[in-house]
Amino acid sequence: xxxxxxxxxxxxxxxxxxxxxxxxxxxxxxxxxxxxxxxxxxxxxxxxxxxxxxxxxxxxxxxxxxxxxxxxxxxxxxxxxxxxxxxxxxxxxxxxxxxxxxxxxxxxxxxxxxxxxxxxxxxxxxxxxxxxxxxxxxxxxxxxxxxxxxxxxxxxxxxxxxxxxxxxxxxxxxxxxxxxxxxxxxxxxxxxxxxxxxxxxxxxxxxxxxxxxxxxxxxxxxxxxxxxxxxxxxxxxxxxxxxxxxxxxxxxxxxxxxxxxxxxxxxxxxxxxx
Numbered sequence: 341x342x343x344x345x346x347x348x349x350x351x352x353x354x355x356x357x358x359x360x361x362x363x364x365x366x367x368x369x370x371x372x373x374x375x376x377x378x379x380x381x382x383x384x385x386x387x388x389x390x391x392x393x394x395x396x397x398x399x400x401x402x403x404x405x406x407x408x409x410x411x412x413x414x415x416x417x418x419x420x421x422x423x424x425x426x427x428x429x430x431x432x433x434x435x436x437x438x439x440x441x442x443x444x445x446x447x448x449x450x451x452x453x454x455x456x457x458x459x460x461x462x463x464x465x466x467x468x469x470x471x472x473x474x475x476x477x478x479x480x481x482x483x484x485x486x487x488x489x490x491x492x493x494x495x496x497x498x499x500x501x502x503x504x505x506x507x508x509x510x511x512x513x514x515x516x517x518x519x520x521x522x523x524x525x526x527x528x529x530x531x532x533x534x535x536x537x538x539x540x541x542x543x544x545x546x547x548x549x550x551x552x553x554x555x556x557x558x559x560x561x562x563x564x565x566x567x568x569x570x571x572x573x574x575x576x577x578x579x580x581x582x583x584x585x586x587x588x589x590x591x592x593x594x595x596x597x598x599x600x601x602x603x604x605x606x607x608x609x610x611x612x613x614x
Contacts, residue, residue: 360586361567367590368519369429371597375522376422378605381612383418400542401472410469417461420454424518427451432515448499448511452492455514459488473544473553480553487557488517512568516560524556526596533599563589 386394392411395402403411427447430436437444463485471477491514498507531537531548539548566582 357567357583357586360583360590364586364590364593365429365432367593367597368522371593371601372425372429372519372522374597374601374605374609375525376425377609379418379422379425381609383415384422385612387415399472400544401469404469407469410465413461413464413468415461417458417465420458420461421518421521423454424451424458425522427454428515428518431511445499449496452496452514455488455492455518458518459485459492463489471544473549476550477544477553480550483554484517484520484557487561488514491517509565509568512564513561516564517557520557520560523560524552525600526593527552527556529596529600530592 382398383395386392392403392415393405395414402414427450431444431448431451463482466478466482466485471481491510494510495507495514498504498510528540532540539546539551541549563585567586
């Protein structure tokens with residue numbers, strides 16, 4: 341009499357995990373698309389207006405007139421980053437992979453190429469100029485760029501070799517890294533709203549800034565591994581904890597995306613195209 345309920349629990353847990361993951365991916369895509377449009381409007385608009393010094397309004401010391409190479413590298417990082425924010429969630433959609441495999445492959449090539457350029461652009465900027473936060477931020481962001489490059493290469497390598505399980509795992513890791521710049525801003529926004537900016541300094545060298553140099557991408561990688569390793573295993577004991585984590589992440593992402601859209605992203609986009 342007790343066998344049937346025990347068999348149903350894992351399957352129901354898997355269904356909930358699938359739904360929570362789908363909701364999180366949807367919210368992420370909408371928010372990331374808005375953020376990508378903001379990048380194009382603000383950073384791309386400033387470059388188009390021959391006023392790259394405006395980049396420093398939100399992130400200090402991005403542009404210096406005497407360092408054109410560094411400006412080009414961070415410009416490449418922004419441009420490629422906007423593309424991967426748009427394409428990443430589409431690549432995760434099961435219906436696209438199953439019903440339009442050719443589209444999935446070609447978008448995947450573009451996605452991986454842009455991820456590679458974003459990572460290399462960021463690394464080149466750090467090598468030529470360094471970050472505003474000094475050594476801790478250099479290390480944190482440098483590791484982030486290196487992981488982005490590795491994940492892009494591994495995702496394509498396993499896809500070409502038809503090692504689909506490994507490809508899926510590395511693609512999830514790449515997606516987790518690709519949304520890092522979006523999460524970086526959301527996490528700073530939440531922290532400022534709830535603590536008033538405790539541990540943050542204008543030079544980005546406070547204790548919270550040091551933590552954030554690594555926190556905006558390392559937990560994402562752990563969450564990606566957890567999700568991929570459990571989605572295809574009906575008996576996985578961690579399906580329910582993973583579902584709870586996904587649901588919480590979706591709620592936080594929705595709130596943060598709404599606040600940033602209303603206060604920053606939408607006004608910048610509308611101002612550019614009005």
